[in-house]
Amino acid sequence: MTDQIPLTPTVEILDGADHWIGAVAKRARCTPDEARIELARQQIRPPAGWGPQRHLHLDALLFAGVKTPKGQPRTPYIFDIPFTHNVTAFGTHNENDAGKSTVIRTLRWALRGRSQLQNDVRKWMRVVVLQFSIEDERLVVAFAVNEGEPTGAVMRLRQPIDFSGLRQRLDEPIEALRDEPNPDAHNATNTVIAAVHGYLHEQHAVAVAEFDSSDDFERVMDDLMLERLGFPRVPSWQNRPSAQQAHDGDGTLGELGWQTWSSALSITEPSVPVVLGEEQHAVVRLLQMYLGSPWAITVAAIAARKGQLSSQLGILQRRLQDAKGTQSEDLAQLQAQLRTIDEELKTQPPPGDFTDLERRIEAAAQAGRKAAAAEAVYRQASLNYGEVSRLLESAEADVEALHEAKLTRRFWHSLKPSCCPRCDTDVSEDRWARERVGQCSLCDSPLDEVGEDPNTEPQQPLKVTDLDQLLSDGTDLDIDSLDDLTAAQLQMRQLEGQLAIVDRQRDGAREARDTAYQGWQAAQQAATTGPEKNLARWQQLWTTRAVTAARIEERQNTRSTSGLERDIEEVQRQQKIVKAAENEAKEHLRGDQEDLLRMVSNQVAILGKTLGVRNLESVTLVGNGHMPVVKGGEKANFGGLEPGEKLRLKIALIVALMRVGEEAGVARHPGLIVIDSLGREELNPKDMISMLAELVKLTREVPYLQVVLTSAYGERLVEGLGQERVLLAQKGQPLW
Known part of the structure; x- marks a missing residue:
């Protein structure tokens, strides 16, 4: 069986996007059809649009x-x-562990x-x-x-x-x-x-x-x-720590969702040197998302698939290395060792009439050959089991994807448009009559599923008993007559049966190997014991020769590595197309965000000064999440700034993303900022009071901006925000 990595489940071929597909094909030096098929298989698509900002x-x-x-x-x-106000604060009188952070954490929990x-x-x-x-x-x-x-x-x-x-x-x-x-x-x-x-x-x-x-x-x-x-x-592809990697690029394929996007709504650790959100690995995706480029999703999908392909390539290369090592590992050295043993045996005195000793030595040699053969059988059985397991995982993913696709399609078919979305022409009753007999009421194309009632329960994946009945009723199945979901389920069920078979074969091979090794050890023990002390070297040489010869035979009989080499070439071909798609998508992304990054940088510098970053001259927000500044004529990295300066610039960045997004029509941030334990990094009370007053002004300039914060410096909160915006605990009392 060919040792390979299962491909990504096949999906519907990309429709349209001819210009982008052509550009990717040109970069990858392949045909547009090859690029279209491979990008569909990797589930990489150009953006379909971008929804409006929601507050x-x-x-x-x-x-x-x-x-x-x-x-x-x-x-x-x-x-x-x-x-009731766009800035709400919770404070205590210079007391910690009084319930302030609990309010913020409960809010974030909900x-x-x-x-x-x-x-x-x-x-x-x-x-x-x-x-x-x-x-x-x-x-x-x-x-x-x-x-x-x-x-x-x-x-x-x-x-x-x-x-x-x-x-x-x-x-x-x-x-x-x-x-x-x-x-x-x-x-x-x-x-x-x-x-x-x-x-x-x-x-x-x-x-x-x-x-x-x-x-x-x-x-x-x-x-x-x-x-x-x-x-x-x-x-999202997340590499495992170096110490935990089994091979280069080892990692896991995950997903960025609300937990990631909502991290840009909170500043809970101002001293952490991450300009947006809470984790360094997500800052690039957050910037791409909140700067509003629809190409951000495509670039992120490509990055995840690149990581996955890199991991697959690492697995294949490791297997190839192991296979070649098994095939040629110190083969020349073993052969040289065998020649050395034979030369020394020629110099040994004749052993005389030791028929029983020879029999024991021959038995040890034969047991060694059996053990080597049993090891080879077990190794192959293990490879077979791993291959079927990977194919079964791929089939299970296919079934899940097809079931979800059927539900999605059913939803869209349940809609009844009243007019054309492009020209607003009403859909006439004649066209609805044609749709009931199989023609689309909008474009007049044939419909695949005529007459299906959207109110009926959608088809569910078949139960195991139903699949077993299909496989065991004795008739030849016409796969083409089955729908994709049933065919995928049948394939999955067949693979489950095959996995059970190869699992039993592997267990049997393991038992046979263990038995063979025990026999070999017993034969070795028998061959090296006896009263003939003067023959100890002669016995050792013959035993070592038998083992060495068995190891040489095992390596010479190892299967060809051509299948693995072909698999590696295929993954490298896929990587070439995905890399071309990444370069093309990033070019679009840079085109969308280059001016926006410059505008945001200017806004951060203005807001940073307003919020109290002294001697701030300029800020440069980079697409990789870095944000170096010039302060007092000196360049500084964001991570090297004081905690209070970091906090101010983090707030400035979020507000700048809102402002620039509004101006450019690409705003994405929902408008909420939650700040915990404000003031712990402040040395000057006036700085904190001034920053609070500026926050109130910002909420007037950006009406949908809402700020919720806590601080142990309750008097400063009242002075900077006004009594009506602050819930202040009584002295010596917790907040709740």
């Missing part, structure tokens, strides 16, 4: 529970805050679905309610917390929640937690969330999605926020 606004937050610190009495609590709360605080929680708006849609995330795990729903609201009324509804069930024998019990929490759900039901809230675990919550928020904010899922 996210926080309306109000409530969370409640019971504090149960060790050795202290239980203390029920309810905390709620409306976000917004992202992923918790960063400390374990004890998370277990104190019983319910969290966050109301927010995306454009004209008002939503609420409401969930119970049972022993740290969230269970709840996202709902659409017809009218804003009266949080004072909701708080009154929660007073009694929350207070009851004070005397609850087991305040961590589910029934206690259920009483609290029941009060919330009862209130929301009265407000005619409609459930959009539900979740019952941390992973489920994260998935729900990922789906919901990506859809409503118009962000895509982008494939």
